[in-house]
Every structure is written in structure tokens, then in C-alpha cells.
Amino acid sequence: MTVTKQNTHSYTTTCCYCGVGCGIVVNKDKKGNITVEGDKNHPVNRGMLCSKGMNLHYAANDKTDRLLYPQVRFNKNMPLQRVGWDMALERTAAVFKTFINKYGPDSVAFYVSGQCLTEEYYVINKLIKGFIGSNNIDTNSRLCMSSAVVGYKMALGEDSVPVCYDDIELADCFFVTGANPAWCHPILWRRVEAHKAANPNVKIIVADPRKTDTCSIADVHLQINPGTDITLNHAIGRLLIENGDVDFDFIKNHTEGFEQYKQIVFSKTLSEAAKICGISEEDIQLAARHIGNAKGFITMWTMGLNQSAVGVNKNLSLINLNLITGHIGKPGSGPFSLTGQPNAMGGREVGGLANMLPAHRNLANPAHRKEVENFWGGTAIADKPGLTATEMFEALNSGRLKAIWIICTNPLVSMPDVRMVEEGLKKAKFVVVQDASNKPETLKYADVILPAATWTEKEGTMTNSERRISYLNKIVDAPGEALPDAEIICRFAQKMGYHGFDFPDFSAIYDEHARLTAGTNIDITGLNYQIIKEKKTVQWPYPQHETGRGTQRLFTDKIFYTPSRKAILHPVPDEITSEKPDADFPFILTTGRIRDQWHTMSRSGKVNKLKQHIAQAFIEINPEDARRLNIKEDDVVDIRSRRGEVRVKAKLTTGIKKGVVFLPMHWGKILGNDLNRTNNVTSSLVDPLSKEPDFKFCAVHVEKYQKP
Ligand code: SF4
DSSP states (O other): OEEEOSSOEEEEEEOSSSTTOOEEEEEEOTTSOEEEEEOTTOTTTTTOOOHHHHTHHHHHHOOTTBOOSOEEOSSTTSOOEEOOHHHHHHHHHHHHHHHHHHHOGGGEEEEEOTTSOHHHHHHHHIIIIIIIOOOOEEEGGGGTTHHHHHHHHHHHSSSOOOOOGGGGGGOSEEEEESOOHHHHSHHHHHHHHHHHHHOTTOEEEEEOSBOOGGGGGOSEEEOOOTTOHHHHHHHHHHHHHHTTOSOHHHHHHHEEOHHHHHHHHTTSOHHHHHHHHTSOHHHHHHHHHHHHHOSSEEEEEOHHHHSSTTHHHHHHHHHHHHHHTTOSSSTTOEEEEOOSSTTHHHHHHTTOSTTEEGGGEETTOHHHHHHHHHHHTSSOOOSSOOOOHHHHHHHHHHTSOOEEEEESOOHHHHSSSHHHHHHHHHHOSEEEEEESBSOOGGGGGOSEEEEBOOTTSSOEEEEOTTSEEEEEOOOSOOSTTOBOHHHHHHHHHHHTTOSSOOOSSHHHHHHHHHHHTTTSTTOOTTOOHHHHHHHSEEESOOOTTOOSSBOSOSOTTSOOSSTTSSEEOOOOOOOOOSOOOOSSSOEEEEEEOOTTOOTTSTTGGGOHHHHTTOOSOEEEEOHHHHHHTTOOTTOEEEEEOSSOEEEEEEEEOTTBOTTEEEEESOOOOBTTBOTTOGGGTSOOOBOTTTOOBOTTOEEEEEEEOOOO
């Protein structure tokens, strides 16, 4: 909706950074420059914006780094040259057809992004799965949310976040684990802070090897050893059972697996668990008492649990706490995975991952495949899952994968063991890079570059962490010849000769996506652009004849999506399968975000104000470890793993445990030097079920840099 003010037009949209999904009012002046302010009428942020959101206009107005026209390299020895859209897409289609004919559909792949809009995800997924005949589509959301997806599916029967943000003000105990929402989900966390300030009896438990800003309002900070989350969650589970603080009626009537769960949590004493976790028994007891006393209990987590070689098990061990206490499907209670990216949820809804089908249908289920196949009317959907994010680059290295199309993501900074990824791109026979920015390192390896429109330059929808769908307005024209991603894909599909991609506009793509959700648990057949705009935002499911704002909470009837309709308690083992530290690599490295930067900094890195918080990459190290290694504040330090090295300045803090170091994940190559790039050292291990990488745990050697 637009409102005309003096010489400006105002539009509502949604922040394109994190999964909180704050509403933004964009004011556009006569020259087309924009400013932003928080949308006071938006139910998520009620007018507030964090530092990243409130400075979005600086990044959006700066077009100096934009890709402006398509470019093609006609063979590997030639430079890129400017071409028109038809030529770029015809060339790409010709190369794709050659590989598909010669090596089969699995010789090509799309690697996309949680920044893509739902419509974009939908058409890319339809193209590769429904027409090319491969499931080789994966997304950088694999790097952040896939363990939660599998955890929800195994425990609740489907990838379904049960809670909503309004539950925050109804809860009296929060267990925040493997997350630093004070920095990474700031506006959501401000709601928790305000709730606690108004209600001092609200208890906050934080589990994290680092003392982050989130701990500043914690009643208990469980500063656990990295990787010991499951041991901690089991110990809390045991105490809840021992103290009689579980809901036996709920367990009996609505769950399966309690006896096996009891066996596993009672297999370690409290004292054994405390020793493994590196914290006191008293602190675990206090946390369990707070949870046991709660009337409304929310578990909140993100990458600290998900980005692990046992990420799914970590998720399950946490969801178990909600299940044994019956804190799910009621106001103020539930497990709540905080989504990293703005539309990771939308990507999951359309099935835009290597092992999923639209509307949470199951790729392994022949009936589900047939349903989607019939709907799309293309080729048979392959029954075997496609390559996941890390597998794609491994397959480029081995030569199994010939062509990769990278959309709106920067794998040469964000992928684990990134030098392996770079080797893969060097060996790739054909690389297409579709991006708004001319900065990603991937462009160096591109055979085709396609300029994409970005935030405010295209319309579409996104879904935030609480299943809230919002509409994003097109507010300004894209520079040069840049096009919306969905349009690029539809034009390409038509060059390939596929039908079903001649959508008259983006709302028609959304309508098709909505129709395909009919009869599923995420039914949004009652939605279209007009309704989303009228309602401003809605939460799925939103079936036909729905008249309100959608579904705030799931499982209020205590009926779960499993075959038995009961939630499943999984008795997961608490072993740590990450790379073990040893004499050569004695430190555990954990990685994460800083407050004012976003991912690989392609947008936030353009804003001077945001650099004022922290301007350079750094390593956090405990002062006792630093003293032993003769490292002082701001000394340059070498960090080495079995895969590579990083060289950054030291930041000494007692907020990190001895034996553990932390690197932020944002920085890539600077002037050709890749020693700021944290992922030179991270591990290529992944969770066996979710295939999410183990970013939070690898063995490293740390020493003061000595000039040669
Ligand atoms: Fe944007 Fe997230 Fe900040 Fe909200 S909390 S303004 S969605 S970055």
C-alpha cells in the first residue's frame, strides 16, 4: 500500500536481514532515494528497528557496487563480455542442455539463498525438480536451519514452528540455548527484555560457551563446554522427572517414547553431567527449578544447536524438554527455533531444498512425488535426494557435477572449509552467478553473470520465524538491466523449452504456490497478494474461507503430524562426534555473528555506521590462554586447523571459556588476502541427517604471529 506525503511516497515492506521479519516504512523522495523507519503498525516490531534495519537505506541507495548487465565468457580462455539478456539465457540454456543430454539431469545444480523471495524459490524448485528432473537444488539455509527442520519433523511429524511472537509476553521462563538473540535477533530480544523488565519473576536461562550480551539479563548462565548441549538437556530432563515437574497426563496421552527417554537421561548422574558440561550441579538444578516452576516455558535456539555434527540430536534433546513438561500448543509455551535468514521459512514452504517437496511433502513418498508431478505437468520427479550445499562443491571437485548456478549467496565466504569450495569452483565446467552485487568472489569463476534486482526493487513475499507471511513492495527501479530473480528463472525455463513458466506477474506465481499447498498442513489456499496486502501480514496455515490473520499457534488440539498423532520423545545419545582437539590442534574453535554485520557483509559492509561497532575480524580468547601463549590485546594471531589458516587480531575476554576461541563469520578476502576468512579453518563435517555443517566446533592451533 502506498501513501502520499509531501513530495515523498511511503511504502510498507519487510526488513531483508534476519528472520525476525520487522515491518519497515520506506519513504521515497522525488529523486528515488529512500529512507527507512520502523512500521508502528507492524505486529512484529511495533515501530522498532535494530541497528542493521534502521541503516538499510544507506545500503539500498548506494548502487555503486551493482551488476548492471548480463555478461558471458564464451570459453574458459576468453574474458567476460557484455551481452543482452536473450543471448545470456540462450547461452546458459544451450550449455545446460548439453550437460543434461550427455551426463544426465544430476550434472547441473542450483545453489540459492534464504534471501530469495518465496516466488523465486518456487520457480527455481519447479524448474529443477519438475522439468530438468533433478533434485539438485539447495540453499544457504542448509547452513543454518536444516537441523531444526529435521528435529521438528522427527519430534512433531513436520517442520512446524508451533509458537508465535505474542507468546513471549505470555511466558515466564525462557531457555535460550545456542543463540545470542541480543545481537542476532535484536528486536525479538527487546520484547523479551521489556517483558522481563515489567515482570521480574520471569526467568531467563542461557546456555552458551560464551558470555554474550544475551546473558546480561539471564538469571542463570550455563557456560557449558562446546558440544555438551545434549548432556545438559538430558540432565535438566532428569531433574524435571525427579522433581515431579513433568506433565504425566500430556506424556501419557500425547507422546511416545517416554520410557526410553527416561533410560537415557538417567544413564548419567547429575554430577557426571555437570563435569562433562564444565558447570556446577547447582546451576543445572537452578535452571531445572525455574523450568519446573514455569507456567509458560519457551525454548529458543538457533545456530549453536543447529550448526553441529549432531545438530538434529541437539534439537531433539531440547524439544524433549517442552514435551515432558507439556509446554507446547498453549499460550506462552513451545519450542521456538529462531530463523537466521529473512525467508528461510518461505524456502522450506516451497520445498526449495535437495530433500524436500513443496508444502512440506516428503520426497521419499511416491504418492507425494506423483501429486507434485501431476500438478506441475512436467517430468517425473527423481526419487533420490539431490546434492546438499557442501555436497555440491564436493561434487564439483570430483567432476560429478558439471554446472552450478549460484543465486544471491556468497559461498566463498560462507561455506565451511571454504578452500575446498574454491577448488570446486575452479574445476567447474560452467558457473552461473546471479547476484545484485559486483563484489562476490564467485564472479571470478563465473562463465555467465546475471544482474539481479534486490530489496525494494521487486515485489514478492517472505515468511518470518513465526510463520508470518508478509508482502514486499517494489519501490524503486533496479539499476541498469537488472531483473527480479523470478523473472530471470522463468525466462531461462522458457529458453529451455519448458511450459508452465509464462506467469503474467509475480502474484500468479504466488497463486500457483498457494494452490499446491491444498490438503497439506501448511495450507494457504485462502491467500493471495490482495489478501496479504489487506491484512498486512498473516500466519500460515491460512486455508480457504479463513477470514482472520491466520494461525497463531500450532498443536493447540495436542494432535501432532506424526502417524500416531503423538509427539515423539527421541532418546538421543549425547556423544560429541566433532573433530577432536589434540596436541597439535588443542583449542576448540566456535564461530558466529557480530551485532552490526550481516552474513558476508555484501549489504551491511557498505554502511559506515555499522562498521563503527566492530571494524575488523578478530579472535576472542580467554586471558589465561592468551597469557600462556604470550598473546596480548590486539596482537596479531595465527589460527590454524587441518584445512587452512586465519590471521587476525586478538581480543582478550573472560567471557569465553579456557580452551575455546571464537571467530566471527563475516569477513572474506580483503585485497586478495584471504587470511580474514574464518571458513578457511572450519570443519567440513556435517550432521548425518540434516547435512548441516559443524561450524561451531573444530580443532585449531593458536599462536602469536611472528614476522618472518
Ligand atoms: Fe531487520 Fe532483524 Fe533487525 Fe528486525 S531484528 S530490523 S528483521 S535485522
